[in-house]
Amino acid sequence: MARTSFTLAGLELKNRVLVASGTYGYGDDCLDLADVSKLGGIITKSLSLKPRDGNPPPRIVETASGMLNSIGLANIGVRRFVHEKLPFLRSIDTAVIVNIAASTVDEYCQVLEILESEEGVDGYEINVSCPNVKEGGLNFGTSCPMVSEITRRLRSLTRKPLIMKLTPNVTHISEFARAAQEAGADAVSVMNTLIGMAIDIRTRKPMLATTTGGLSGPAVKPVALAKVYEASRAVSIPVIGIGGIMNANDAIEFLIAGASAVQVGTANFIDPAAGIRIAEGISRFCDEQKITDAGSLVGSLVSRSNVSVVDSWL
Amino acid sequence: MIVQEICPVVRVRQAGDNVHVIAFTSAAIARSAKAGQFLNVRVEGGTDPLLRRPFSVYRTDGELVELIFNVIGKGTALLRGKRPGDTIDILGPLGVPFSLTAGDFTTAILVGGGLGVAPLPIATATLRDVGVPVATFLGARGAGQIVDAYLENLSVATDDGTRGFHGNVVELLRTTLTRHPYTNPKVFACGPTAMLKALGAFAIQNDIPCEVSLEGPMACGIGICQGCPVEMTGGEKKFSLMCKDGPTFDVRTIRL
Numbered sequence: 001m002a003r004t005s006f007t008l009a010g011l012e013l014k015n016r017v018l019v020a021s022g023t024y025g026y027g028d029d030c031l032d033l034a035d036v037s038k039l040g041g042i043i044t045k046s047l048s049l050k051p052r053d054g055n056p057p058p059r060i061v062e063t064a065s066g067m068l069n070s071i072g073l074a075n076i077g078v079r080r081f082v083h084e085k086l087p088f089l090r091s092i093d094t095a096v097i098v099n100i101a102a103s104t105v106d107e108y109c110q111v112l113e114i115l116e117s118e119e120g121v122d123g124y125e126i127n128v129s130c131p132n133v134k135e136g137g138l139n140f141g142t143s144c145p146m147v148s149e150i151t152r153r154l155r156s157l158t159r160k161p162l163i164m165k166l167t168p169n170v171t172h173i174s175e176f177a178r179a180a181q182e183a184g185a186d187a188v189s190v191m192n193t194l195i196g197m198a199i200d201i202r203t204r205k206p207m208l209a210t211t212t213g214g215l216s217g218p219a220v221k222p223v224a225l226a227k228v229y230e231a232s233r234a235v236s237i238p239v240i241g242i243g244g245i246m247n248a249n250d251a252i253e254f255l256i257a258g259a260s261a262v263q264v265g266t267a268n269f270i271d272p273a274a275g276i277r278i279a280e281g282i283s284r285f286c287d288e289q290k291i292t293d294a295g296s297l298v299g300s301l302v303s304r305s306n307v308s309v310v311d312s313w314l
Numbered sequence: 315m316i317v318q319e320i321c322p323v324v325r326v327r328q329a330g331d332n333v334h335v336i337a338f339t340s341a342a343i344a345r346s347a348k349a350g351q352f353l354n355v356r357v358e359g360g361t362d363p364l365l366r367r368p369f370s371v372y373r374t375d376g377e378l379v380e381l382i383f384n385v386i387g388k389g390t391a392l393l394r395g396k397r398p399g400d401t402i403d404i405l406g407p408l409g410v411p412f413s414l415t416a417g418d419f420t421t422a423i424l425v426g427g428g429l430g431v432a433p434l435p436i437a438t439a440t441l442r443d444v445g446v447p448v449a450t451f452l453g454a455r456g457a458g459q460i461v462d463a464y465l466e467n468l469s470v471a472t473d474d475g476t477r478g479f480h481g482n483v484v485e486l487l488r489t490t491l492t493r494h495p496y497t498n499p500k501v502f503a504c505g506p507t508a509m510l511k512a513l514g515a516f517a518i519q520n521d522i523p524c525e526v527s528l529e530g531p532m533a534c535g536i537g538i539c540q541g542c543p544v545e546m547t548g549g550e551k552k553f554s555l556m557c558k559d560g561p562t563f564d565v566r567t568i569r570l
Binding site (some may be wrong): 025059270273 | 363365533536541
């Protein structure tokens, strides 16, 4: 059996497959359907200081091999999370990474400080890339100085793994990955959703209440792979790949492109055990290929030539 | 308990104009599904359609489970094309069923608009088991869309007057109840939002308890995507989730 574990800034993950924020609730909705302890980790729904109602319906629409969402960070707030959800998360044998969203830098800090005093939080992923809220979200994620500042402030508050989740809705994601690394992030998650839109041609209305939303699913996978490739060549910290991963082959592509681990998102909506299936598939692939450590796949892309457009950006 | 199962298709039959019923076997779902609950169905293994589609459980018989549908897009066209021996991937049963066995009413008024007939056969069977009399009101565009099997004490309304009352099902209900009011009734309804809105207004106005089963865009069906908010009229939260907190709601608690 190949070694599948992975250490992220001192945090041991049993495999390289996590479930993405906003696609697995707080981990307690899928217990009939998946043995969540077989996941490398659970990344919670984004938590804000105060509970958020989220956006009005319609919040989702399916598009070709993908879906648009505009949930608007609906969440129960960090305090209720600590009381109602953390005890369960503490009881399961997998890494628990709490995703934090906020509309001010101070709010990010306040949420992290509340969590920092709680047992059972293994790390943080910082959402600076939500396309579906007016304040915070993309305003932060599309400004390198803001990503730097948020990272630096949060870094000063915790020694646990600090992961910045980046948006693809920028010209060069590598600049943001570098900014996060220089400000002390332990890893970057690449990528959040792409801004997208769909229209009902009969009513001429947008299909989402907020007009635009975030595109995810297999449709975005080639984009995500290129972003992971770009970011991973720009930084030495781990890149966690996200975007349309439906099966182990997809996940292995991300590892080869430069991701140290992956997150499974939209696939959970179809199969809540997708992450487990994918982790087992990676393991099986390694055995078939006589690979002793899944880590040796990371960044193992074999170049076809010396020419890469991405390299010219870096 | 929610199960995910690959289920063998037994048959697909036509039950009306563009109304089809698919039957498949699943002992676990047939045993546990209640009226108003739904299944999230993956028709094919590919990525287009990508997501599952929710369908109210129409009928169960032994290990057989039936879903009723109109062909409206790629997914439902594929569903209609299923042959005996093909499979469909089922997640369910999901959601909160109608509260049919609470014993807080003496007559159940079942109302279905179009495919909103879906939860009514199981509701009828459940009510029969607990000995509560049923009055059923079905509405549709025309006679071809009325699917009247497995129902009791049925009155029909059609928009085009091709069967029963010429008009909509809420008008029919209003007319009927004005003539013959039931003591201590409760309405259980499923249908298009416009119908449920009119029905809800009627029920609230006449102080008749009313539960409605909603339909709308959904991805996961189990609460993890937060994609199916239902606006609430009061209380601590602005939105509930159609999939997990519903799809059945007391009509007074939601804003349609």
